[in-house]
Amino acid sequence: MRLDQAKRDRYRRIAKREGYRSRASFKLIQMDKKYKLFKPKHIVVDFGSAPGGWLQYLSKAIGTEGFALGIDLKPVKPIAENVKTFVTDIKNSNIEDKIIEMLPKKADVVTSDLSQSLSGIWELDVARQIDLTSKVVELFPSILEKGGSSILKVFQGEGFDALLDRLKKDFKSMIIVKPPASRPQSSEVYLLCRGYADRL
Numbered sequence: 001m002r003l004d005q006a007k008r009d010r011y012r013r014i015a016k017r018e019g020y021r022s023r024a025s026f027k028l029i030q031m032d033k034k035y036k037l038f039k040p041k042h043i044v045v046d047f048g049s050a051p052g053g054w055l056q057y058l059s060k061a062i063g064t065e066g067f068a069l070g071i072d073l074k075p076v077k078p079i080a081e082n083v084k085t086f087v088t089d090i091k092n093s094n095i096e097d098k099i100i101e102m103l104p105k106k107a108d109v110v111t112s113d114l115s116q117s118l119s120g121i122w123e124l125d126v127a128r129q130i131d132l133t134s135k136v137v138e139l140f141p142s143i144l145e146k147g148g149s150s151i152l153k154v155f156q157g158e159g160f161d162a163l164l165d166r167l168k169k170d171f172k173s174m175i176i177v178k179p180p181a182s183r184p185q186s187s188e189v190y191l192l193c194r195g196y197a198d199r200l
């Protein structure tokens with residue numbers, strides 16, 4: 001068995017044992033452990049949230065006084081009192097109003113693990129994934145609190161550098177993170193951005 005496969009199976013086993021719906025949960029858990037992203041009472045918007053692994057972790061991290069809103073093309077089975085979800089395409093034009101309506105206030109953190117089904121055509125898959133992530137970035141002015149943070153999955157390829165430049169302008173700091181649970185040969189990385197609009 002290849003090392004990569006063994007690692008994936010290991011995370012799948014731990015996810016099952018700990019009651020997480022996806023092994024993707026561990027990417028967020030590892031990033032939070034290292035970079036301390038979430039606090040009790042935080043308001044979080046999570047894009048690309050199905051089947052709900054990140055939301056399960058967020059629900060615990062933000063506590064009963066926090067609130068997480070999950071958005072995906074696919075429905076997410078109920079998680080907890082402090083989590084709400086809705087089914088939509090991030091490209092829908094009314095998404096901004098809908099999110100604002102559902103949030104008690106602007107989010108402290110916006111997370112995105114968005115990725116579409118892969119076509120296998122590398123350039124196309126990168127372009128589509130970066131397009132999805134750019135939609136999230138476009139929503140920041142209306143949904144992310146000044147001084148807030150974001151963690152965004154991005155595929156490294158054409159358009160990656162332009163997105164980085166944009167985020168460096170919008171946030172006080174931005175670092176590229178590759179959590180151990182992310183497959184080494186996958187081109188995905190996470191952009192950890194802190195201090196939204198603190199420069200502006």
Ligand SMILES: C[S@@+](CC[C@H](N)C(=O)[O-])C[C@H]1O[C@@H](n2cnc3c(N)ncnc32)[C@H](O)[C@@H]1O
Pocket residue numbers: 021022024025047048049050051052053054055071072073074088089090091113114115116117132
């Ligand atoms: C890797 S999965 C997310 C896994 C999730 N973080 C978890 O822990 O369970 C990526 C998700 O992005 C969603 N997605 C892809 N394109 C989308 C779009 N245009 N609008 C909303 N969600 C989308 C997919 O349906 C999929 O559920």
